[in-house]
Amino acid sequence: MTTLNDVAKKANVSKMTVSRVINHPEQVTEELRALVHAAMKELNYKPNVMAKALANNRTQIIKLLILEEMDYVEPYYMQLLVGIANELDKHAYGLQLVTKRNTQIGDSDGYIVCGMREADYEWLNTLEKPIVLFGENTHGYNFVDSDNQKSIERAVDYAISLDYERIIFVGVDVNEPFAISREKGYLSAMERHNKYVSMFRLENRSKYSAAFVRENWETFVPNTAFICASDRLALGIIREVKEQGGSIPEDFGVIGHDGVFLDRIAYPYLTTLKQSVDKMGAATAQLVLQKINASGSDQGNILFDTELKLGGTTRLKKNQIHT
Template sequence: MSTLNDVAREAKVSTITVSRVINNPEKVKPITRERVQRAMDKINYVQNPVAKALVSKRVGIIDVYVPESIDLSNPFIMHLLVGISEELSKQMYSFLIIRDRKHEHRCDGYIVTGLLKDEIHEMYQYALERKRPIALFGHTDNEEIDCIDVDNIEGVRMITEYVLQNGHKNLAMINVNEEKDYTLDRYEGYCRALQEAGNPSGEHVMYAENSVQGGYEAALRILRENNETTAMICATDIMAIGAIRAVTELGLKVPQDISVTGYDGLGHHLLSSPAITTVCQPVYEIGRLLAQTLLKRIRGEERGVKQSLVPALFLEHSVAGINKSKEDKI
């Protein structure tokens, strides 16, 4: 591999002149510039970004930290990564997916996601020690951290309200059986909507694994325990797909007999037929925003901490009003 020095020798100029041709061409006389260009072409020069990074202290890489507990092939993370990726590459940056932090890498900043409260604090310390900025997907009480989160409480409240407004009175929620922030938030949104509507028939929440199978089983349990139920608010689209399968297998129609709503809106809701009414977390946009914020922070263009809560988007597909024919069938 040839170096700046090789080019310099070939073009009979000094190393720094070659460097200038690359980085500040306007500072080099056109004739010299040409000569250097030809020399570069001749010996097939390719810049060594490591050497450049050593002196400039910028590597052009962002570490995206996704803890091992999160499945990378999950569309949530995927869409986030796509958003991050597109914004970064637009600004000539790349990203590295980090699953554990044992192996030190050089990067210019961190984007982190899927962390619990104290993990966030730990990550913050880690970044601080290395004097690199951090941008978080999620929320935190640490007011020094730039972060963006989806307003999931409001998202679930909204879709529940919508179902209530369609005349449903006996709702049940299918939530994920993990004690995570996002699980609690969805429960909270569900409760708020019920309270606002005067809480017609109390809260019914069934917890299950976040999978098609989990949704399927939860729906069966709900219908067995309380066949008054006419609407199911699912905490994820995947669970909604399972719930619909269960309802259909019992000979009931979705949405005529039972309404089933999802949550996430990342593509799975379209795979069910009929497509599921859901709430979309604008994860792709959040990825881009996180990347933008971080790059601004790196360049010192961002002043003051940026913490924001973005709304979830309502995606209506099919929630029928209440239908009294159901009782006959079960």
């Protein structure tokens, strides 16, 4: 059986260095970590997880709390779970999915929290272990999220580059940081382009955005682009514009936000700002482990750029091909 000494000899480092790489990776350089991990892989050395946990007074468990309703149709949270779980596995950590009312069942080393709303923060403040949020917040918690403001700015810039004259923003009607940031992105870009602002807030369901188009159809003129704060809202816009006889993308353009699944079931395929949910999940796992190893101290926030994913709901530029 391969031992710690074998790994140390293979990597040409001390046994203490190997131990630090396994138990306190933040205390060694990236070069040393890579050297030791390569030796461990070559020798097929598996650290004793239970011994590591006992030595560090750890459980090797991270609890994941999802505080909003999950829609079984969308794979958004599945992608997130895969990103988190795969990253935790690299560090010999297990993932436990729990509900709000069961957070105190069993111990853990920290929490990842998703889908929080303003009303949840009083309760979150009672949790004693390190916490990282998946989603921006204004309460001082470290978080990982898309750069929501920059993302919508990019959508507006793109719509204007396609010569759409009127740019309408359809936002999510919640007083939460992600929604506010997306509105700020729209307002900032419209001001920069000296364009007339036209902004609406709706419940995040396609039936409400469809009703919005139906009830206001006579006010919408050709050469209009709808920038939507979610793909759900964009689907309703597409459906009702076609129902009313509007031409997409020639007369009416639609750009969504998220790019997880719904953009692929739209017809035509939806142009959207795609979030890298699996990579964001991995980053969230890394951040909570850093926070645990740093005794809960502040580790900063991580913002991801979104990717403009072209579909058939916006016009083509010259030399441009929809995917």
